[in-house]
Amino acid sequence: MELVLQHATLVNGRTIDIVIANGIIVELAAAGQGKAETSIDCSGLYVSSGWIDLHVHAMAELAPYGDDIDEIGIKQGVTTIVDAGSCGADRIDALQERAAIAKTRVLSFLNISHIGLERVDELSRLAWLDEQRLAAALNRHKDFIIGLKARISRSVVKELGLEPLTIARKWSKRYGLPLMVHIGSGPPNITDVIGQLQRDDIVTHFLNGKANNLFTESGQPIEALLAAIARGVRLDVGHGTASFSFETAEKAKAAGIHPDTISTDIYRNNRMNGPVYSLADTMSKFLLLGYSLQQVVMMVTEHAAAILSRPELGSISIGGAADITLFELRQEAKRLVDSEGQERLAEQHIKVRGVVRDGTYNAC
Ligand SMILES: [Zn+2]
Incomplete structure (x- = not known):
């Protein structure tokens, strides 16, 4: 099955389309240019190779x-x-x-x-x-x-x-x-x-x-x-x-x-x-x-x-396994605690939104 992640932003700030077929990344296209049977709009989301x-x-x-x-x-x-x-x-x-x-x-x-x-x-x-x-x-x-x-x-x-x-x-x-x-x-x-x-x-x-x-x-x-x-x-x-x-x-x-x-x-x-x-x-x-x-x-x-x-x-590269994590850098306060019970208030945090594993998309 073919899948395209559209308007996906890499952590270096570049926005691209990632085209996937048979569990493999087959094309990295300019944003909006990738074509496949199924598309997922990743506007506002970051992507990286699977964590x-x-x-x-x-x-x-x-x-x-x-x-x-x-x-x-x-x-x-x-x-x-x-x-x-x-x-x-x-x-x-x-x-x-x-x-x-x-x-x-x-x-x-x-x-x-x-x-x-x-x-x-x-x-x-x-x-x-x-x-x-x-x-x-x-x-x-x-x-x-x-x-x-x-x-x-x-x-x-x-x-x-x-x-x-x-x-x-x-x-x-x-x-x-x-x-x-x-x-x-x-x-x-x-x-x-x-x-x-x-x-x-x-x-x-x-x-x-x-x-x-x-x-x-x-x-x-x-x-x-x-x-x-x-x-x-x-x-x-x-x-x-x-x-x-x-x-x-x-x-x-x-x-x-x-x-x-x-x-x-x-x-x-x-x-x-x-x-x-x-x-x-x-x-x-x-x-x-x-x-x-x-x-x-x-x-x-x-x-x-x-x-x-x-x-x-x-890394996200053509010919590589389509293991990809989609996430958001949410500008919203969150309390984070360490193993000593110390709490800190973060002004932003990472929230996972989806994952592609072996070419199949799963929402998170
Ligand atoms: Zn352990």
């Missing part, structure tokens, strides 16, 4: 960290979600089966613990770190698993301290996959955690406001963070229930340290009851912090696609 949320929890039956794929995907204007370690080797087959029938594109970071988030202390026993099971899972799901995930904070690793991270780093190198590391309360100490991360690894929750965070009281980045950035470690927001602080984000921005990617760490409870609610709301918090719309959109498109090693998912 990518690099940190979600998409295994519905896991509690507390679970949700339905399309609820946190296309219903929110997000065409690609990356499950961040809900599943280890034991359940990854089930996640992949569901992903295959969902409308949203799903990719996964495999939890290095084979039990994944069946428990929330999944890295507290060495018996749950089983290389044979991990290798077999990676072998079964080569295109689906894009990295490894290790949650390195006190309540997850308990007495094992840094040992799970040392193993994660070893496996990351051995299997050639980037490692996403969740940071939080210590021990282990944040300096020791960040010190082990290498080029292309990702630190998620980097703007958390907990005691063991990446910025000093006076707002300076710790030395280990600067060294990690210099090595090519990437910084991901992973907002979550407890991991995004406006104050920490302000310190980071003032120090010239910016997110590579904005992600939600969304699951049922923080979607329905806050403080996350959606990727759009999370992006709006960065507008409020003073980032431009272009910067914010880049963090959920181009930058995220680069981390996935799928640059084609991060």
Whole structure:
């Protein structure tokens, strides 16, 4: 089926028509010039390549960290979600089966613990770190698993301290996959955690406001963070229930340290009851912090696609998949809250209006 998005404004301010056929973008025409069987008037709306949320929890039956794929995907204007370690080797087959029938594109970071988030202390026993099971899972799901995930904070690793991270780093190198590391309360100490991360690894929750965070009281980045950035470690927001602080984000921005990617760490409870609610709301918090719309959109498109090693998912281009997000920059006040319960009044916010996934349009 053919579809044209008419008078769609890109974040660089240019207005164009986007013609889509068979799930592919076939033409970028001057505004008003694109022709197809079905047309959608996008006057007043922005479009970008489909948003990518690099940190979600998409295994519905896991509690507390679970949700339905399309609820946190296309219903929110997000065409690609990356499950961040809900599943280890034991359940990854089930996640992949569901992903295959969902409308949203799903990719996964495999939890290095084979039990994944069946428990929330999944890295507290060495018996749950089983290389044979991990290798077999990676072998079964080569295109689906894009990295490894290790949650390195006190309540997850308990007495094992840094040992799970040392193993994660070893496996990351051995299997050639980037490692996403969740940071939080210590021990282990944040300096020791960040010190082990290498080029292309990702630190998620980097703007958390907990005691063991990446910025000093006076707002300076710790030395280990600067060294990690210099090595090519990437910084991901992973907002979550407890991991995004406006104050920490302000310190980071003032120090010239910016997110590579904005992600939600969304699951049922923080979607329905806050403080996350959606990727759009999370992006709006960065507008409020003073980032431009272009910067914010880049963090959920181009930058995220680069981390996935799928640059084609991060731009609107002829011959590329027709995954597109349609949204509005609404000039209307909205209260936004962080994980510390701090509320800020935004004068504008991003509202999703529709999404094209694999060539099919869905209103949001
Ligand atoms: Zn998470």
